[in-house]
Amino acid sequence: MQIIMDRPIVFITRLLPQPVMAAIPRHYQILAEPVDRPATAEELRRGFAQADAVICTLADRIDASLLAHATTLKIIANYAVGYNNIDLPAAAERGIIVTNTPDVLTDATADLTWALLLAVARRVTEGDAWVRTGTWTGWTPTQMLGADITGKTLGIIGMGRIGQAVAQRAAGFRMSVHYASRHPVVHPPDHSWTWQPLETVLTHSDFLSLHVPLTDTTHHLIGQRELALMKPTAFLINTSRGPVIDETALLSALEAHTIAGAGLDVYEHEPTIAPALSSLPNVVLLPHLGSATLETRVRMGLICLDNIAAVLEGRSAPTRVN
Numbered sequence: 001m002q003i004i005m006d007r008p009i010v011f012i013t014r015l016l017p018q019p020v021m022a023a024i025p026r027h028y029q030i031l032a033e034p035v036d037r038p039a040t041a042e043e044l045r046r047g048f049a050q051a052d053a054v055i056c057t058l059a060d061r062i063d064a065s066l067l068a069h070a071t072t073l074k075i076i077a078n079y080a081v082g083y084n085n086i087d088l089p090a091a092a093e094r095g096i097i098v099t100n101t102p103d104v105l106t107d108a109t110a111d112l113t114w115a116l117l118l119a120v121a122r123r124v125t126e127g128d129a130w131v132r133t134g135t136w137t138g139w140t141p142t143q144m145l146g147a148d149i150t151g152k153t154l155g156i157i158g159m160g161r162i163g164q165a166v167a168q169r170a171a172g173f174r175m176s177v178h179y180a181s182r183h184p185v186v187h188p189p190d191h192s193w194t195w196q197p198l199e200t201v202l203t204h205s206d207f208l209s210l211h212v213p214l215t216d217t218t219h220h221l222i223g224q225r226e227l228a229l230m231k232p233t234a235f236l237i238n239t240s241r242g243p244v245i246d247e248t249a250l251l252s253a254l255e256a257h258t259i260a261g262a263g264l265d266v267y268e269h270e271p272t273i274a275p276a277l278s279s280l281p282n283v284v285l286l287p288h289l290g291s292a293t294l295e296t297r298v299r300m301g302l303i304c305l306d307n308i309a310a311v312l313e314g315r316s317a318p319t320r321v322n
């Protein structure tokens, strides 16, 4: 690409939905046509070395050694609400602003959490797979019995925006909500929400859903000890980040039936899935679809573009995280 001196250079690490690509201001120079595969280490280095602004995804690891190449970079707009893929102190040291995409993916992620919860409790994917084999011979009183959802206890770990959106949806199922988070919710929309210590939430929940960011503190927050506190009839749902769960401990608990099942959208070593996990019938596995609706992914892209415009024009970034 021939660089035109007075036009800002934007590096997009991966192809974004078409409406987002179409909304990129014409006066930006896009560094290399984005393609739908992960950028290589060399492509990232080249992009970070030349760009004024970067849009990256949660699969791109933005560490200090990559940032050392970023001499002209002013903003990294992460196309995600979570930003554990970026070394924030290293970015701050270089004066690079980092932004994320909060709010716009809250409902999509909460909806998907419920899709997983319903699917694993009512054996939806198992049933679907069976019918497709053509071997189903009709209704029987004992066939594929799942677990009730209505009236049960929903436990939520991490009561931020997404945790609260998941809790609000529980009202339709007349569930009681117990949650563990650093602080109680100040004005809960539902007075049945109960703030409790983590251990109490673990022991009381019929469904336990994780909504914490991945940090040093939340890495392996759910391990052998925590899984052992859960009821043998309980289901674990994770739409946050894979490493929040010790996946080896989870596998043992599922195999030994010390918990009833799990619905997972994220994995400890994404995109690699432990082979033993995919052979278990009591799990539902999705490929990190939390925010994957067209409307949501477009809104996420537009926030990235708003942040870039603000920083390049000398205004403050609407959703800055560092």
Ligand code: DGY
Pocket: 058, 079, 080, 081, 082, 083, 105, 240, 288, 289, 290, 291, 292
């Ligand atoms: C996020 O934004 O952090 C989500 O995991 C993306 O789906």
